[in-house]
Amino acid sequence: MTTAFLNGDFLPLSEAKISPMDRGFLFGDGIYEVIPTYSGNPVGFNGHAARMAEGLRAIGIDNPYDKEAWRDIVTNLVAKNSASFTSSNIGVYLHVSRGTDTKRFHAYPSNIAPTVFGFVFEIAPPQVVSRTDVKPLKVALEQDKRWQRCHIKSTSLLGNVMHFQQGVDAGVNETILYNQDGNITEASSCNVFMVKDGVIYTPPLNHELLPGITRAIALEAFASVGLDVKETWFSKESLLSADEVWLTSSSKEVAPVVEVNGKTIGSGDVGEVWEKAIKAYHAHKFEA
Ligand code: PDD
Secondary structure, three states: OOEEEEOOEEEEHHHOOOOOOEHHHHHOOEEEEEEEEEOOEEOOHHHHHHHHHHHHHHOOOOOOOOHHHHHHHHHHHHHHHHHHOOOOEEEEEEEEEOOEOOOOOOOOOOOOOOEEEEEEEEOOOOOOOOOOOOOOEEEEEEEOOOOOOOOOOEOOOHHHHHHHHHHHHOOOOEEEEEOOOOEEEEEOOOEEEEEEOOEEEEOOOOOOOOOOHHHHHHHHHHHHOOOOEEEOOOEHHHHHOOOEEEEEEOOOEEEEEEEEOOEEOOOOOOOHHHHHHHHHHHHHOOOO
16 A cells, blocks of 8 residues: 555555545646656656646646645655555656535635645656667547647646547557647647657647646757757648657656557657657756
């Protein structure tokens, strides 16, 4: 049994209980983060804390903790749970909902305290850096049918869940999404990169995609080793004719994709630029 965090207390996960009147349960009214840690070292903690603060601000919830208090919660969750797992690769989930009300009414209530929940889970080991050893992904391609506020890391994830399930139903690992203009936005739980003629492309940040922390660390890492990167919109046709496609997320790091919607990407093998990219990412990820 792992140890969770609920409203100031560390307790066995099975004893962590909230009211069904919690607005997180009734409305998906909350913000969350997933922070990867390896041997106790978090990746991108500052970015995750800043995105959490920004998300809470955007939806009008007072941030219950400052950055250092959040860091203590993460450190404690990892320390208290390290013996529960066979590896030291631990993901930390943090969640703040608006809190528990006495009635179901859409407007933000003024006098309720946020519910704060954290738990841990085992994540994949650091991504291997060899083109031949890495297990590449296959993905589906669908029109993005989510809401217009995808930059907020909201716990209202039904749109993402439904898109992820489209990939599962197609027998693949993820679903890459395109907007009404036919441009790639992101995937249901990852950001998207592609490589064409040696140049790395990823969509620029706006309301149509999450400002991924892995994306941000990767962009810094790639620039630091002189890789050519452009934050530019690209179409689904460009994606299908790319030399390489990658997904980034806290749990996947930088993951190569070799098939999109049944179409082979490039030669069908993991690309050379990916190998440079994942090396640069690993070299930089604990600095960010
Ligand atoms: N998913 N886009 C979406 C829609 C996401 O849900 C995520 C993260 C990302 C990548 O963000 P980051 O690099 O900060 O993890 C992009 C998390 C891991 C999840 O929901 O489990």
